[in-house]
Amino acid sequence: MSEASTKRRVERFDPAIEPKWREFWAREGIFTAGRRSGAPRRYILEMFPYPSGDLHIGHLKNYVIGDALTRYYVIRGYDVLHPFGWDAFGLPAENAAIKYGRHPREWTYSNIAESKKSLDVAGIMYDWSREVTTCSPDYYRWNQWLFQLLYRKGLAYRARATVNWDPVDQTVLANEQVDAEGRSWRSGAKVEKRELEQWFFKITAYAERLLNDLDKLEHWPERVRTMQRNWIGKSEGAEVTFLALPPGSDAPEDADPLVVFTTRPDTLWGATFMVLAPEHPLVAKLTAPERQAEAAAYIARARMESEIERTSTTREKSGVFIGSYAINPVNDERIPIWIADYVLMGYGTGAIMAVPAHDERDFEFARAFGLPVRVVVQPPGQELDGDTMAEAWPGDGVMVNSGPINGVPAGKEEGQSVKAAIAWLEAHGRGKGTVNYRLRDWLISRQRYWGTPIPMLHLDDGTIKPVPADQLPVVLPEVQDYLPRGKSPLAAAEHWVNTLDPETGRPARRDTDTMDTFVDSSWYFLRFCDAQNGNEIFSKEAAYNWMPVDQYIGGIEHAILHLLYSRFITKVLYDEGLVPDDEPFKALFTQGMVQRRVRTPLERISPDIVRFPEELRRKLELPAEAQTIEHARTVLKDRGYTLEAENDGSWTAVSGPVTMSKSAGNGIPVGPFVRQYGSDVARIVVLFAAPPENSMEWTDEGVAGAQRFLNRIVTLFGADREAIVAALNAGHDDLSGDAERTLHRKLHETIKKVTLDTEQFRFNTAIAALMELLNEATRYRADTGAVTPVFARMASTFARLLAPFAPHLAEELHLWFGGSGSVYDAGWPEWDETALALEEIEVVLQVNGKLRGRIMVPADADEQQLREWAISNPRVLSFVGDRTVRRIVVVPGKLVNVVV
RNA sequence: GCCGAAGUGGCGGAAUGGCAGACGCGACGGUCUCAAAAACCGUUGGAGGUGACUCCGUGUGGGUUCGACUCCCACCUUCGGCACCA
Numbered sequence: 005m006s007e008a009s010t011k012r013r014v015e016r017f018d019p020a021i022e023p024k025w026r027e028f029w030a031r032e033g034i035f036t037a038g039r040r041s042g043a044p045r046r047y048i049l050e051m052f053p054y055p056s057g058d059l060h061i062g063h064l065k066n067y068v069i070g071d072a073l074t075r076y077y078v079i080r081g082y083d084v085l086h087p088f089g090w091d092a093f094g095l096p097a098e099n100a101a102i103k104y105g106r107h108p109r110e111w112t113y114s115n116i117a118e119s120k121k122s123l124d125v126a127g128i129m130y131d132w133s134r135e136v137t138t139c140s141p142d143y144y145r146w147n148q149w150l151f152q153l154l155y156r157k158g159l160a161y162r163a164r165a166t167v168n169w170d171p172v173d174q175t176v177l178a179n180e181q182v183d184a185e186g187r188s189w190r191s192g193a194k195v196e197k198r199e200l201e202q203w204f205f206k207i208t209a210y211a212e213r214l215l216n217d218l219d220k221l222e223h224w225p226e227r228v229r230t231m232q233r234n235w236i237g238k239s240e241g242a243e244v245t246f247l248a249l250p251p252g253s254d255a256p257e258d259a260d261p262l263v264v265f266t267t268r269p270d271t272l273w274g275a276t277f278m279v280l281a282p283e284h285p286l287v288a289k290l291t292a293p294e295r296q297a298e299a300a301a302y303i304a305r306a307r308m309e310s311e312i313e314r315t316s317t318t319r320e321k322s323g324v325f326i327g328s329y330a331i332n333p334v335n336d337e338r339i340p341i342w343i344a345d346y347v348l349m350g351y352g353t354g355a356i357m358a359v360p361a362h363d364e365r366d367f368e369f370a371r372a373f374g375l376p377v378r379v380v381v382q383p384p385g386q387e388l389d390g391d392t393m394a395e396a397w398p399g400d401g402v403m404v405n406s407g408p409i410n411g412v413p414a415g416k417e418e419g420q421s422v423k424a425a426i427a428w429l430e431a432h433g434r435g436k437g438t439v440n441y442r443l444r445d446w447l448i449s450r451q452r453y454w455g456t457p458i459p460m461l462h463l464d465d466g467t468i469k470p471v472p473a474d475q476l477p478v479v480l481p482e483v484q485d486y487l488p489r490g491k492s493p494l495a496a497a498e499h500w501v502n503t504l505d506p507e508t509g510r511p512a513r514r515d516t517d518t519m520d521t522f523v524d525s526s527w528y529f530l531r532f533c534d535a536q537n538g539n540e541i542f543s544k545e546a547a548y549n550w551m552p553v554d555q556y557i558g559g560i561e562h563a564i565l566h567l568l569y570s571r572f573i574t575k576v577l578y579d580e581g582l583v584p585d586d587e588p589f590k591a592l593f594t595q596g597m598v599q600r601r602v603r604t605p606l607e608r609i610s611p612d613i614v615r616f617p618e619e620l621r622r623k624l625e626l627p628a629e630a631q632t633i634e635h636a637r638t639v640l641k642d643r644g645y646t647l648e649a650e651n652d653g654s655w656t657a658v659s660g661p662v663t664m665s666k667s668a669g670n671g672i673p674v675g676p677f678v679r680q681y682g683s684d685v686a687r688i689v690v691l692f693a694a695p696p697e698n699s700m701e702w703t704d705e706g707v708a709g710a711q712r713f714l715n716r717i718v719t720l721f722g723a724d725r726e727a728i729v730a731a732l733n734a735g736h737d738d739l740s741g742d743a744e745r746t747l748h749r750k751l752h753e754t755i756k757k758v759t760l761d762t763e764q765f766r767f768n769t770a771i772a773a774l775m776e777l778l779n780e781a782t783r784y785r786a787d788t789g790a791v792t793p794v795f796a797r798m799a800s801t802f803a804r805l806l807a808p809f810a811p812h813l814a815e816e817l818h819l820w821f822g823g824s825g826s827v828y829d830a831g832w833p834e835w836d837e838t839a840l841a842l843e844e845i846e847v848v849l850q851v852n853g854k855l856r857g858r859i860m861v862p863a864d865a866d867e868q869q870l871r872e873w874a875i876s877n878p879r880v881l882s883f884v885g886d887r888t889v890r891r892i893v894v895v896p897g898k899l900v901n902v903v904v
Numbered sequence: 905g906c907c908g909a910a911g912u913g914g915c916g917g918a919a920u921g922g923c924a925g926a927c928g929c930g931a932c933g934g935u936c937u938c939a940a941a942a943a944c945c946g947u948u949g950g951a952g953g954u955g956a957c958u959c960c961g962u963g964u965g966g967g968u969u970c971g972a973c974u975c976c977c978a979c980c981u982u983c984g985g986c987a988c989c990a
Binding site: 264266698 | 908915
């Protein structure tokens with residue numbers, strides 16, 4: 005160890021340097037879009053949050069990733085748009101208002117101020133001149149404009165819909181707010197179904213495009229695309245028209261057409277009964293008088309049940325025969341009509357033909373009620389019998405008992421039974437091939453206060469018309485009581501509700517519902533392109549300038565709803581010619597969660613007995629209040645906890661890693677952490693611990709490691725700052741020494757790795773590469789004992805490579821090394837491939853694929869030479885022994901494998 | 905049940921057909937100190953050997969290949985999504 009390094013003073017990374025750089029960035033507008041007009045553009049966006057107030061580290065991860073990418077592209081010379089805003093409408097503000105009597109607006113804006121402060125002290129840099137807040141009339145007026153655009157295009161319509169009704173809170177609930185047992189999350193009451201007039205957006209009109217265009221989104225995670233594909237749920241089949249005979253009639257002229265959807269029209273000849281959803285509109289007419297009571301009871305019961313209960317696969321089949329029959333159009337057979345809750349009104353036509361022999365659900369139903377089973381697909385090598393078969397046969401085979409398609413191979417391909425059956429149906433006018441989607445239209449009405457008023461007028465004669473564009477926004481009125489009482493709280497604002505139709509002067513009532521907040525977030529990324537435009541939703545020019553978003557970053561929990569809605573609205577606006585692309589987000593990255601263990605101290609009541617706190621006991625359902633240490637250890641282990649001894653002899657129960665959250669109480673508040681350790685430390689912890697798509701565990705050890713890394717940077721360069729400036733000015737790098745060449749090569753390897761890794765979101769390995777360079781540099785500095793130009797060049801480059809990950813320290817180093825202005829104007833270093841080349845390289849020698857030795861050879865050694873060196877190598881020879889060499893595989897620059 | 909992803913040291917992870925375990929954490933040993941912390945240096949997949957070294961090792965079993973953590977087949981486990989969708 006050299007004299008120089010042992011005497012080196014230990015300096016520490018000081019978080020107190022951070023505030024001045026934040027002020028500097030803001031003052032200089034380093035991260036303001038348009039600062040480098042003419043440079044290549046980049047739009048980087050993190051999903052905007054609901055403003056929940058004070059942020060913890062778990063919230064921060066998303067923003068740290070976006071900030072690192074932004075800084076990387078800014079230092080590379082791009083013109084970057086990196087804006088931020090607030091998804092500020094929604095229930096929490098309203099609930100707080102109900103609970104504390106504070107106005108939702110006041111509550112929301114104070115939360116925004118707090119959240120913004122957390123982002124500021126963390127040094128996450130946005131172009132705040134483009135900030136949007138969805139609860140501001142400046143924003144939601146364009147929500148209303150958008151609603152009216154969809155209305156004009158026939159994509160917004162009004163219809164009756166069944167909603168979840170909480171009889172205790174007297175309010176409508178969203179599907180997500182009803183638990184698996186059909187109870188309200190707030191009141192715990194059993195939710196009822198009610199029919200209400202609601203507004204819908206016709207997203208199903210775009211189902212096919214939303215599905216097909218998923219193939220274009222090659223920079224989206226495959227699992228998100230799969231989830232959207234499943235959600236859209238395309239299935240191809242046929243609609244077949246049966247004739248439903250009223251009870252007691254056999255005359256076809258009395259019959260009503262009854263359309264069913266099926267993906268297996270080829271099995272029509274095996275239909276032995278028909279099932280309608282209990283809500284099906286023809287049920288009332290088709291129910292025989294003597295069946296009336298039973299059917300009504302069944303329908304009432306089904307109505308009480310939640311969707312989840314109804315669609316549970318484990319429950320027994322239930323249903324009621326309603327006393328009438330339908331005529332099967334392929335063979336004119338009369339089959340009984342049942343109602344059963346396993347048929348859903350919302351999918352297909354709400355009616356099915358049941359083919360028990362070849363459908364598992366129909367089979368169960370037939371066996372439960374003793375209905376006949378008729379085989380129409382005979383599988384190869386088996387003889388199915390409808391009376392004895394134990395389960396349905398959904399597989400391949402040959403069509404039998406099927407009139408015109410007998411003998412056709414079963415299947416969906418060309419020349420197989422499904423296509424043949426559709427051809428037959430269409431030729432005879434009894435049905436047609438069709439496509440069905442699981443996706444339903446987007447119900448956007450909410451009977452709640454804190455949202456965008458729906459900008460429509462209802463006239464006394466039943467006419468519904470848009471509020472004229474020049475009267476937008478329809479501003480949310482002030483109300484006394486935010487508690488919904490069956491209607492939106494807006495309905496109580498009489499002076500607001502009652503207005504005049506400006507065209508005719510006739511009295512009109514305003515729509516009292518507000519829009520789903522997912523409407524707000526389905527186009528906010530477009531508003532960022534032109535956030536202050538007071539005349540239009542955004543200018544076409546601004547949208548063409550920035551859209552689509554180059555990189556979108558957010559949580560997997562939005563994989564379906566938000567992303568699907570945004571894609572839909574973007575397509576609508578694309579069809580209007582307002583945006584340049586019909587997809588909003590070119591690339592999507594879904595980050596993992598930040599987790600932290602929860603530590604609960606136990607009370608020690610004797611040397612080997614501990615007492616569990618009440619809360620922990622309840623949470624873990626622990627049997628006893630106090631336990632011996634040994635027993636406590638076992639009991640906790642069964643619940644994923646460990647028991648840890650503290651230095652003072654007390655004991656702590658430690659949970660497994662759980663996602664940081666307010667409710668788990670394990671969040672690390674951003675402000676205090678940043679003041680004590682620095683935002684640069686927090687960033688390194690978050691980015692280095694694991695690949696960003698994985699969840700990561702936040703630990704004290706991780707914090708110490710990140711701190712150590714930054715301290716070692718400061719220690720290595722701090723004392724040498726003047727010498728480094730002098731060496732940088734001294735001119736030529738002397739690469740004649742081995743140590744210098746090694747350091748120079750390591751530097752260029754690092755530039756390459758950090759560049760490529762950062763572009764691929766591999767921040768953990770990029771930072772690992774910087775650590776390796778620091779290790780190499782520390783070694784060099786200790787061995788050389790002097791600041792050489794090569795070392796100085798490395799130091800100044802290091803500052804720039806650090807800029808995406810530890811921005812404050814990067815600026816500080818840049819300043820130390822004589823840089824002027826911001827490190828983000830210093831340019832990103834380029835690597836030199838020639839610097840990566842070695843004169844001598846190590847080649848691996850293998851015998852039968854096993855490593856047996858290494859030799860140093862000139863980098864340009866050819867295959868023949870390598871072959872000779874390998875077979876004359878003593879270690880290789882000793883492993884070859886007296887066996888004959890059968891083959892020699894040479895990979896120049898890498899290895900030689902001798903096969904015997 | 906169906907679909908998808910993933911299984912590598914004590915831990916987070918690295919290596920995507922060519923030296924398994926980069927980088928970090930932890931642990932152990934040392935230097936400094938009255939002492940501790942910090943910092944620094946060293947060791948750290950397992951087994952064997954005084955040692956140079958040897959054998960084993962990427963969930964399990966097979967396969968392809970001169971060579972497999974990496975590609976293919978089957979299975980096991982874990983996580984996520986969907987789930988009576990006709």
